[in-house]
Amino acid sequence: MDVVQELVTSSDSKLVLLVMDGLGGLPHPQTGKTELETARTPNLDELAKRSSVGLQTPVAPGITPGSGPGHLGLFGLDPVRNLVGRGVLSALGVGIDLNPSDVACRVNFATKQNGVIVDRRAGRIPTEEGARLCQILERITLPGVEIIVRPEMQYRAVVVFRGEGLGADLSDTDPQKTGVPPLPVQARGTDAASQRTAALFNEFVRQADQLLAHEHPANTILLRGFDRLPHLPTFAERYGLKSAVIAVYPMYRGLARLVGMQVLDAGHEIEDEFETLERHWSEFDFFFLHVKPTDSSGEDGAFDRKVQVIETVDRLVPRLLALHPDVLAVTGDHSTPAALKAHSWHPVPILLSGRYVRVNPWVEKFGESDCARGALGFIHASDIMPLMLANGLRLQKFGA
Amino acid sequence: MDVVQELVTSSDSKLVLLVMDGLGGLPHPQTGKTELETARTPNLDELAKRSSVGLQTPVAPGITPGSGPGHLGLFGLDPVRNLVGRGVLSALGVGIDLNPSDVACRVNFATKQNGVIVDRRAGRIPTEEGARLCQILERITLPGVEIIVRPEMQYRAVVVFRGEGLGADLSDTDPQKTGVPPLPVQARGTDAASQRTAALFNEFVRQADQLLAHEHPANTILLRGFDRLPHLPTFAERYGLKSAVIAVYPMYRGLARLVGMQVLDAGHEIEDEFETLERHWSEFDFFFLHVKPTDSSGEDGAFDRKVQVIETVDRLVPRLLALHPDVLAVTGDHSTPAALKAHSWHPVPILLSGRYVRVNPWVEKFGESDCARGALGFIHASDIMPLMLANGLRLQKFGA
Numbered sequence: 120m121d122v123v124q125e126l127v128t129s130s131d132s133k134l135v136l137l138v139m140d141g142l143g144g145l146p147h148p149q150t151g152k153t154e155l156e157t158a159r160t161p162n163l164d165e166l167a168k169r170s171s172v173g174l175q176t177p178v179a180p181g182i183t184p185g186s187g188p189g190h191l192g193l194f195g196l197d198p199v200r201n202l203v204g205r206g207v208l209s210a211l212g213v214g215i216d217l218n219p220s221d222v223a224c225r226v227n228f229a230t231k232q233n234g235v236i237v238d239r240r241a242g243r244i245p246t247e248e249g250a251r252l253c254q255i256l257e258r259i260t261l262p263g264v265e266i267i268v269r270p271e272m273q274y275r276a277v278v279v280f281r282g283e284g285l286g287a288d289l290s291d292t293d294p295q296k297t298g299v300p301p302l303p304v305q306a307r308g309t310d311a312a313s314q315r316t317a318a319l320f321n322e323f324v325r326q327a328d329q330l331l332a333h334e335h336p337a338n339t340i341l342l343r344g345f346d347r348l349p350h351l352p353t354f355a356e357r358y359g360l361k362s363a364v365i366a367v368y369p370m371y372r373g374l375a376r377l378v379g380m381q382v383l384d385a386g387h388e389i390e391d392e393f394e395t396l397e398r399h400w401s402e403f404d405f406f407f408l409h410v411k412p413t414d415s416s417g418e419d420g421a422f423d424r425k426v427q428v429i430e431t432v433d434r435l436v437p438r439l440l441a442l443h444p445d446v447l448a449v450t451g452d453h454s455t456p457a458a459l460k461a462h463s464w465h466p467v468p469i470l471l472s473g474r475y476v477r478v479n480p481w482v483e484k485f486g487e488s489d490c491a492r493g494a495l496g497f498i499h500a501s502d503i504m505p506l507m508l509a510n511g512l513r514l515q516k517f518g519a
Numbered sequence: 520m521d522v523v524q525e526l527v528t529s530s531d532s533k534l535v536l537l538v539m540d541g542l543g544g545l546p547h548p549q550t551g552k553t554e555l556e557t558a559r560t561p562n563l564d565e566l567a568k569r570s571s572v573g574l575q576t577p578v579a580p581g582i583t584p585g586s587g588p589g590h591l592g593l594f595g596l597d598p599v600r601n602l603v604g605r606g607v608l609s610a611l612g613v614g615i616d617l618n619p620s621d622v623a624c625r626v627n628f629a630t631k632q633n634g635v636i637v638d639r640r641a642g643r644i645p646t647e648e649g650a651r652l653c654q655i656l657e658r659i660t661l662p663g664v665e666i667i668v669r670p671e672m673q674y675r676a677v678v679v680f681r682g683e684g685l686g687a688d689l690s691d692t693d694p695q696k697t698g699v700p701p702l703p704v705q706a707r708g709t710d711a712a713s714q715r716t717a718a719l720f721n722e723f724v725r726q727a728d729q730l731l732a733h734e735h736p737a738n739t740i741l742l743r744g745f746d747r748l749p750h751l752p753t754f755a756e757r758y759g760l761k762s763a764v765i766a767v768y769p770m771y772r773g774l775a776r777l778v779g780m781q782v783l784d785a786g787h788e789i790e791d792e793f794e795t796l797e798r799h800w801s802e803f804d805f806f807f808l809h810v811k812p813t814d815s816s817g818e819d820g821a822f823d824r825k826v827q828v829i830e831t832v833d834r835l836v837p838r839l840l841a842l843h844p845d846v847l848a849v850t851g852d853h854s855t856p857a858a859l860k861a862h863s864w865h866p867v868p869i870l871l872s873g874r875y876v877r878v879n880p881w882v883e884k885f886g887e888s889d890c891a892r893g894a895l896g897f898i899h900a901s902d903i904m905p906l907m908l909a910n911g912l913r914l915q916k917f918g919a
Contacts, residue, residue: 145875153877178917180898181905182522185918198918199522205919225919344919458875462916464909465877466896487877488894497896 122517123195123505124352127359132445132511134360134405135396136503138193139432140186140371141414141455143467143487147422154417154425154457155468156486160433163449163470166440167485171476173495174466174487175503177453183464189452190374192500195358196351203377204287204346209277211376212369213269217279217348222287222316225344226268226276228252228337229301231328236297240274241337249276252337259326261319271369274337278323286313291343292324301341320345353379354405358508363399365392366409375407389428393435400442408439417455418462425457446473446510448503449485469503471495473510522917523595523905524752527759532845532911534760534805535796536903538593539832540586540771541814541855543867543887547822554813554822554857555868556886558829562836563849563870567885571876573895574866574887575903577853583864589852590774592900593807595758596751603777604687604746609677611776612769613669617679617748622687622716625744626668626676628652628737629701631728636697640674641737649676652737659726661719671769674737678723686713691743692724701741720745753779754805758908763799765792766809775807789828793835800842808839817855818862825857846873846910848903849885869903871895873910 144153177184177192178199187208188198206223217223228249230238244252250270256278257268265281288308292301304320306313324340331338354362356379364375365385372382383399385392389410396406410432416424439447450469453462468490479494498506508514544553577584577592578599587608588598606623617623628649630638644652650670656678657668665681690705704720706713724740731738754762756779764775765785772782783799785792789810796806810832816824839847850869853862868890879894898906908914 146878151878151880174896179522179905180902181907181909181914182526183909183914183916185916188918202918208919456875463875464906464914488879488881491877491879491894491896492892 123508123514124357126514126517127357127508128513128515129359130511130513132404132513134446134507134511135408135439135444135448136193136406136507137408137410137439137447137449139410139413139429139449139451141417141453141462142451143454143456143463143465144417144425145456145458145465153487154422155429156484156488158426158429158433160429160485162433162436163485164483166436166472167470167482167489168480169478170470170472171495172468172470172479172482172485172490172493173498174490175450175469175498175500176466177500181464183462184453185462186370186452187374189500190371193450193452193503194354194378195501195504196378197501201349201351203349205344206277207346207348208370208373209271209275209344210279211373212371213271213277215267215269215277215279218281219348220283220285221279221281222285222345222347223277223279224320224342224346226278227293227341227343228274228276229339229341230336231301231339234300236294236299236301236339236341238336239293239297239341243273244337246270246272248337249274252276252331252334255330256327256340258330259323261322264319266323278342280316280319284312284315286310286316287345287347288313289317289320289345291345293341293343301339304342349377351377355379358405358504359513360405361403362405362407363403364407364409365395366407366411367392368409368411371409371411380407389431390435393438396439397442413451414455417457418460420457420460422457446471446507448472448507450503466497469495469498471506471510475510523908523914524757526914526917527908528913528915529759530911530913532804532913534846534907534911535808535839535844535848536593536806536907537808537810537839537847537849539810539813539829539849539851541817541853541862542851543854543856543863543865544817544825545856545858545865553887554817554825555829556884556888558826558833560829560833560885562833563885564883566836566840566872567870567882567889568880569878570870570872571895572868572870572879572882572885572890572893573898574890575850575869575898575900576866577900581864583862584853585862586770586852587774589900590771593850593852593903594754594778595901595904596778597901601749601751603749603774605744606677607746607748608770608773609671609675609744610679611773612771613671613677615667615669615677615679618681619748620683620685621679621681622685622745622747623677623679624720624742624746626678627693627741627743628674628676629739629741630736631701631739634700636694636699636701636739636741638736639693639697639741643673644737646670646672648737649674652676652731652734655730656727656740658730659723661722664719666723678742680716680719684712685716686710687716687745687747688713689717689720689745691745693741693743701739704742749777751777755779758805758904759913760805761803762805762807763803764807764809765795766807766811767792768809768811771809771811780807789831790835793838796839797842813851814855817857818860820857820860822857846871846907848872848907850903866897869895869898871906871910875910
């Protein structure tokens with residue numbers, strides 16, 4: 120919607136997008152209630168009545184989004200036309216200031232025996248161990264390329280090649296299963312830059328295997344998600360918003376940096392994030408506050424833990440409301456039902472609160488069933504930003 | 520969404536799309552209930568509670584679809600960008616193995632008096648009579664063209680011209696009303712192939728009039744819907760599905776063959792179709808089961824008969840459920856309200872059942888009013904296939 124950008128006008132309204140990652144769920148077989156419906160959420164329930172609630176589709180019906188597409192939709196971008204490679208997300212997440220010509224990829228430390236991968240995550244080594252191994256990999260040298268290696272969490276890391284004439288149209292070495300050898304990096308097309316870069320990455324893997332030969336269990340690496348920085352419009356350009364991200368996990372900070380959000384120190388716990396919000400309240404127009412453990416617990420199939428995370432957020436909601444945001448949206452980037460132990464395609468509950476929303480006093484609970492009958496109806500994720508702007512009186516009339 | 524094709528993964532889940540042609544209706548003036556709401560459908564009602572129900576729009580709001588666009592939408596294709604001429608549908612429906620260069624058109628046997636059409640359907644002659652007349656028309660010879668004439672039902676037939684250098688950009692001879700003469704076939708554009716083919720079809724009509732001169736009431740023919748075979752992606756290519764169609768009426772088999780479905784012997788009655796499903800259950804991933812008389816009764820304005828057809832289907836639903844499909848969608852290709860005696864633009868009730876759907880226990884009945892408040896919301900027909908695939912766990916995650 121380029122229309123939105125043309126209509127943006129200034130205002131001092133403050134907007135908050137509170138994202139509980141993987142919020143949407145599926146009913147528990149014994150109770151018929153989802154995680155969100157099971158959680159005791161008196162604050163969100165009371166707010167839901169005085170809000171417009173609905174269900175939002177992150178990408179398209181039936182499509183299960185990864186974290187990248189899920190968030191780009193929330194930021195008002197078309198997630199299909201703006202795919203971002205995993206390597207770029209990881210690099211931004213750990214704070215690497217990518218140049219447009221850099222090529223980034225995600226690294227898994229892994230275990231190889233007799234030439235085949237036996238563990239794609241090297242026994243989920245601790246984060247400190249991953250950091251030590253990254254320092255070893257930084258010893259690798261290649262002609263004409265600066266190599267940056269940084270640890271993420273546990274067995275995950277990121278590598279960036281910086282130099283002239285690199286290409287990013289490259290295939291993964293991760294075979295996505297065990298019992299088989301890793302794949303070579305290959306240029307997917309015919310461009311000479313990617314072919315040259317494929318050879319460089321293969322040499323990087325060869326040297327890594329030598330350096331890690333006596334490590335255990337992380338004696339090799341798997342590379343995937345090669346990409347470059349995409350050019351995305353920033354929140355300042357597109358919405359006229361001075362925006363900030365509060366997220367404990369690196370990737371979500373990385374996603375927000377892609378659209379120009381300033382990264383605030385989020386601390387480690389959900390409560391820390393709300394404190395950060397309070398501390399910086401006067402400095403920004405827009406806050407994206409990201410809560411991760413709803414998704415992690417869903418992916419673990421831990422229904423009750425997901426319920427508890429939602430209840431933790433609910434207890435913090437009054438502190439957010441005490442700041443008197445002009446517009447507050449509470450939603451997820453996708454559903455992660457504990458029943459599926461994975462992201463899913465199901466639409467995500469959304470609550471839109473503000474002085475000018477059409478309220479739905481018949482709603483009793485912030486949950487999937489009530490959201491299916493809410494005043495907001497069924498929307499697309501990319502509708503959320505225009506709705507937040509409009510409710511913050513930040514969009515002018517379209518046409519005469 | 521080409522995205523869907525990229526995400527398809529293998530599974531042994533079984534999907535069934537049960538289409539009651541023209542299912543949607545309008546309220547009876549005395550009861551305020553539609554055909555579907557009037558029908559006693561205990562099985563569908565019980566299923567609806569345990570499903571996600573909603574309303575689906577076949578083409579776009581306000582657009583009344585023909586059978587072609589209605590079904591292409593259900594098959595996940597854009598009905599506006601994939602128009603299929605009636606001639607092609609008819610030819611495929613009667614089992615003609617069209618070549619890409621063939622030109623097909625639909626034939627109506629009609630009655631002409633004093634040079635004007637007095638009955639566009641020749642008194643709806645019986646099917647056997649139509650078949651006899653087709654054999655007469657096969658005697659026609661034209662230079663450089665093989666002519667195939669086949670009967671459909673009653674007064675309907677299809678003619679295919681096979682040869683080199685034919686064009687299909689041709690206008691109908693059917694004036695769509697009585698009391699006027701038939702029109703000549705004309706090339707709509709300037710391409711020489713279509714101009715030459717127009718002359719050939721006009722000569723075909725001239726010879727047909729001679730051969731039928733002493734027949735009654737079918738003493739002439741009307742031609743319409745000239746077209747060639749479109750290239751559509753098959754269910755195997757696009758969805759990785761081994762698919763089959765069960766349909767009594769030729770055109771729907773033709774539509775399904777366009778997307779690569781295998782045609783099963785459907786028998787003559789609705790019950791036969793369910794028997795066919797049972798007999799072939801182990802052989803396919805996806806079944807498209809088409810029930811015609813909901814539409815025919817709607818077109819006749821026969822409210823009660825349409826109710827009865829729906830009740831017949833409802834009584835057969837337990838046999839379908841006994842096969843334990845992983846995903847079942849029940850819907851129509853468009854609405855055909857008895858009140859309008861015609862196809863209409865109204866959205867069509869849809870029920871989506873499967874282990875991972877968000878259920879709507881507040882729904883009491885499978886009907887238009889309850890579907891407007893269901894958990895599935897308002898979707899497009901082309902969303903149905905991605906949703907069925909997702910619920911059959913046949914789509915991978917999109918993006919990292």
